[in-house]
Amino acid sequence: MLPKGFKVGGISSYLSNQNLKKDLAIFISDTLANTAGMFTRNIVKAAPVNVSINRLKNREKFFGIVANSGCANACTGSKGEHDAEYVCSFIEKEFNLMNGSMLCASTGVIGQYFNIVENDFQKKINLLKSNIGTSIKNENDAVSAIMTTDTFIKKGYKKVKNKNGEIKIWGCAKGAGMIYPKLQTPLHATMLSFVLTDAKISNKDLQIILKNSVDQSFNCISVDGDTSTNDTVLVLANGQSNTNQLTGNDLINFTKSFNELMIDLAKSIVKDGEGATKFIEIEIKNAGTKKEARFISSTLATSVLFKTSMFGADANWGRIIAAIGRSGVNFDLNKVDIYIDKYQILKNGTILSFSEKEIKKTLLKKEINIIIDLKSGTATYKYYTCDFSYDYIKINGYYRS
Amino acid sequence: MLPKGFKVGGISSYLSNQNLKKDLAIFISDTLANTAGMFTRNIVKAAPVNVSINRLKNREKFFGIVANSGCANACTGSKGEHDAEYVCSFIEKEFNLMNGSMLCASTGVIGQYFNIVENDFQKKINLLKSNIGTSIKNENDAVSAIMTTDTFIKKGYKKVKNKNGEIKIWGCAKGAGMIYPKLQTPLHATMLSFVLTDAKISNKDLQIILKNSVDQSFNCISVDGDTSTNDTVLVLANGQSNTNQLTGNDLINFTKSFNELMIDLAKSIVKDGEGATKFIEIEIKNAGTKKEARFISSTLATSVLFKTSMFGADANWGRIIAAIGRSGVNFDLNKVDIYIDKYQILKNGTILSFSEKEIKKTLLKKEINIIIDLKSGTATYKYYTCDFSYDYIKINGYYRS
Numbered sequence: 001m002l003p004k005g006f007k008v009g010g011i012s013s014y015l016s017n018q019n020l021k022k023d024l025a026i027f028i029s030d031t032l033a034n035t036a037g038m039f040t041r042n043i044v045k046a047a048p049v050n051v052s053i054n055r056l057k058n059r060e061k062f063f064g065i066v067a068n069s070g071c072a073n074a075c076t077g078s079k080g081e082h083d084a085e086y087v088c089s090f091i092e093k094e095f096n097l098m099n100g101s102m103l104c105a106s107t108g109v110i111g112q113y114f115n116i117v118e119n120d121f122q123k124k125i126n127l128l129k130s131n132i133g134t135s136i137k138n139e140n141d142a143v144s145a146i147m148t149t150d151t152f153i154k155k156g157y158k159k160v161k162n163k164n165g166e167i168k169i170w171g172c173a174k175g176a177g178m179i180y181p182k183l184q185t186p187l188h189a190t191m192l193s194f195v196l197t198d199a200k201i202s203n204k205d206l207q208i209i210l211k212n213s214v215d216q217s218f219n220c221i222s223v224d225g226d227t228s229t230n231d232t233v234l235v236l237a238n239g240q241s242n243t244n245q246l247t248g249n250d251l252i253n254f255t256k257s258f259n260e261l262m263i264d265l266a267k268s269i270v271k272d273g274e275g276a277t278k279f280i281e282i283e284i285k286n287a288g289t290k291k292e293a294r295f296i297s298s299t300l301a302t303s304v305l306f307k308t309s310m311f312g313a314d315a316n317w318g319r320i321i322a323a324i325g326r327s328g329v330n331f332d333l334n335k336v337d338i339y340i341d342k343y344q345i346l347k348n349g350t351i352l353s354f355s356e357k358e359i360k361k362t363l364l365k366k367e368i369n370i371i372i373d374l375k376s377g378t379a380t381y382k383y384y385t386c387d388f389s390y391d392y393i394k395i396n397g398y399y400r401s
Numbered sequence: 402m403l404p405k406g407f408k409v410g411g412i413s414s415y416l417s418n419q420n421l422k423k424d425l426a427i428f429i430s431d432t433l434a435n436t437a438g439m440f441t442r443n444i445v446k447a448a449p450v451n452v453s454i455n456r457l458k459n460r461e462k463f464f465g466i467v468a469n470s471g472c473a474n475a476c477t478g479s480k481g482e483h484d485a486e487y488v489c490s491f492i493e494k495e496f497n498l499m500n501g502s503m504l505c506a507s508t509g510v511i512g513q514y515f516n517i518v519e520n521d522f523q524k525k526i527n528l529l530k531s532n533i534g535t536s537i538k539n540e541n542d543a544v545s546a547i548m549t550t551d552t553f554i555k556k557g558y559k560k561v562k563n564k565n566g567e568i569k570i571w572g573c574a575k576g577a578g579m580i581y582p583k584l585q586t587p588l589h590a591t592m593l594s595f596v597l598t599d600a601k602i603s604n605k606d607l608q609i610i611l612k613n614s615v616d617q618s619f620n621c622i623s624v625d626g627d628t629s630t631n632d633t634v635l636v637l638a639n640g641q642s643n644t645n646q647l648t649g650n651d652l653i654n655f656t657k658s659f660n661e662l663m664i665d666l667a668k669s670i671v672k673d674g675e676g677a678t679k680f681i682e683i684e685i686k687n688a689g690t691k692k693e694a695r696f697i698s699s700t701l702a703t704s705v706l707f708k709t710s711m712f713g714a715d716a717n718w719g720r721i722i723a724a725i726g727r728s729g730v731n732f733d734l735n736k737v738d739i740y741i742d743k744y745q746i747l748k749n750g751t752i753l754s755f756s757e758k759e760i761k762k763t764l765l766k767k768e769i770n771i772i773i774d775l776k777s778g779t780a781t782y783k784y785y786t787c788d789f790s791y792d793y794i795k796i797n798g799y800y801r802s
Contacts, residue, residue, distance in 0.1 A: 041727070042723060042726040042727045043726045043727075043730075043731060043732070043734075044723060044725070044734055045726075072719070074719060074722075074723075075722050075750070075752060076752075077735075109717075109719060110717075110718075110720070110722060110723060111719040111722070111752050224705045224706055225626075225703075225704075225705060226706045226707075226720070226723060226724060227723070227726075227727040228723060229719075229722070229723050229726060303626075303627055304627060304789075304793075304797075305625055305797055308793070308798045309797065309798065311798045312797070312798025314798065316510075316511075317511075317512060318473070318475060318511020318512040318630075319627070321475075321511060321512070321630070322443060322445060322511060322627060322628070322630050324445070325443040325445030325446075325628075325630060326442070326443045326444075326628040329444075330444060331444070333444075333476075334478075346476075349476070349478065351476060351477075351512050388705075388794060389798075390791050390794050390795075392705075393709055393712065393791050393793075393794060394791075396705075396706055396709035396710065396713070397710065397712045397713025397715065397790075
């Protein structure tokens with residue numbers, strides 16, 4: 001259910017020289033929309049990231065986003081940026097949009113150029129023009145066109161009611177590997193996420209809401225600890241809802257729904273983590289500072305030894321302790337409590353006797369909750385990760401083959 | 402070939418409640434030896450690490466090291482420290498050594514207590530007393546007693562000649578997983594390494610040589626990016642060689658051989674990395690600073706995506722770029738050259754055309770050399786890592802099962 005004034009679509013474009021799946025998506029508003037973006041902090045940024053960052057410096061309002069999968073257009077130098085600009089311009093011209101009003105994003109193999117054969121590309125864009133719309137099929141076409149190793153479509157939808165009427169927020173995401181986003185405003189994020197809303201909201205508020213939201217969603221997930229050159233989150237608000245400019249409680253309610261959608265999308269990336277068999281939520285309680293809680297949780301979330309023991313359903317909690325101990329954060333082990341779901345396994349730094357059989361049963365579940373209570377402050381943090389399986393090796397040992 | 406005055410041995414002790422393999426080793430000098438040590442920087446330190454650090458604060462000279470495998474004696478609180486002290490004292494008494502003159506080290510499962518049954522332990526130590534000596538069998542007994550998931554014995558030997566005579570340096574190491582040592586003097590490694598020498602060298606020189614050597618050996622290796630609670634490197638110099646106190650060129654020659662031995666031992670840990678099928682040397686050239694070179698190389702060496710592509714012999718060099726880009730070090734991509742063995746694949750940040758077939762052939766080899774030339778300074782750094790295979794998951798998913 002797209003918000004008012006938005007159309008989306010996806011086709012197979014050959015841009016990545018692959019013809020097996022849909023690989024070019026478009027997300028477009030029929031009026032200019034306030035836009036906020038966050039991008040990878042990797043100092044090696046893909047061409048579409050540089051192009052979108054530059055475009056966001058020059059204007060606040062955009063018509064939409066063109067995104068492709070299969071070819072990341074990263075490490076492609078000035079030719080890569082030229083190609084990204086070319087695709088944006090081509091779309092602008094064909095869809096009668098003003099110059100510079102499209103943003104772009106890419107995901108796929110690094111170090112390959114777009115395969116643009118002009119006549120062929122024209123035909124593909126003609127096909128795209130006849131395949132955009134507001135239907136569930138259009139949504140699914142668009143979202144599947146940005147998928148790479150993803151095994152399912154990640155999209156979500158919220159309605160926010162207020163006294164004037166109703167606002168819709170629609171979002172989608174892709175990502176299954178090279179997932180350890182470190183997104184920055186707007187200079188530094190292969191997960192992609194695009195959010196469309198018909199809310200009337202200022203650019204400034206949109207950017208603040210996006211940043212806060214990313215810090216508790218996409219910036220709290222890891223599949224493999226590798227931060228991509230292409231991570232991009234973009235939100236477009238075209239103001240076409242029949243509500244007033246968002247302020248006060250209305251803004252708070254919108255923010256709440258926006259955050260929920262972003263956290264759901266972020267979690268769905270982890271659930272679809274390459275080869276993942278389990279979803280793991282790590283909750284740090286009573287840390288000295290939020291930053292410390294973040295360091296501890298992200299160190300555990302990216303520990304290969306922890307992730308393989310979760311795959312094996314092995315209550316090797318010593319690996320939890322070893323990981324948090326190397327996080328660089330100072331804490332008093334004698335205060336630390338650790339829980340695996342409802343089972344407390346460590347109390348004040350001391351091992352409790354627990355039934356290996358019971359814990360094994362818990363660890364064989366699809367969703368596992370780890371709580372680490374440091375009892376040294378009041379800061380809390382949640383981080384989402386997945387286990388590390390044979391299939392991860394299979395998928396990534398032979399990604400390009 | 403042990404240096405003069407040293408005896409070693411290893412037996413099966415049941416300390417870890419496992420009777421399948423030798424699990425208790427002793428390394429002993431017949432006179433007090435100058436001793437230097439480095440230990441894990443993980444803030445969660447195993448009991449034997451705390452005990453050895455404390456003992457090193459109180460004296461400079463020791464008789465030897467008692468080390469066990471199977472039980473890490475980590476996260477075992479004051480009982481764990483008491484147990485470690487008990488084992489040291491027991492050895493001191495049985496071998497007629499002065500109180501507090503033994504150091505200790507452990508490796509194995511975290512969170513388990515030693516299984517000490519007094520009469521049984523007495524019998525085991527009696528067995529150990531009759532099984533120490535200077536033979537190759539004694540060496541192999543001792544080194545195999547500290548092995549966990551290791552698949553081969555890691556030991557080495559150097560002779561250093563000078564005008565007065567000859568010095569011997571003998572060293573051993575264990576480690577295959579939870580390998581990402583960050584060793585500190587002496588406060589802050591589950592690799593274990595013990596080096597014995599009959600050199601006449603001051604404690605101060607020994608500590609300086611050890612620190613410099615570790616910084617270019619054990620601190621430059623990663624198997625899985627997880628730093629252990631137990632990492633320990635100890636060196637004992639008993640001065641029994643027929644040479645003078647080491648100074649000047651003699652000290653330089655000794656240092657050179659010492660470093661070579663340590664680098665060989667460190668490389669052997671990576672070669673035996675859990676599930677490893679390939680040894681990878683990462684060489685950073687012309688970085689701004691040594692610290693930057695270290696950050697870049699260690700980030701790549703711990704990148705799961707890079708390591709899985711090496712397992713798959715996939716020249717997915719984009720993952721090299723993505724990893725070095727997220728290292729937090731600022732560099733100019735437009736200057737970067739990358740080589741895989743003799744094949745240059747990136748020149749001034751631009752992809753070179755290369756034969757996938759040729760590179761595949763190279764990547765199927767057992768040893769791979771990656772060179773990253775940043776052309777922005779003069780600092781160089783070498784880092785050693787291995788690939789990530791199905792067997793890694795197998796070994797670590799079911800470590801305790």
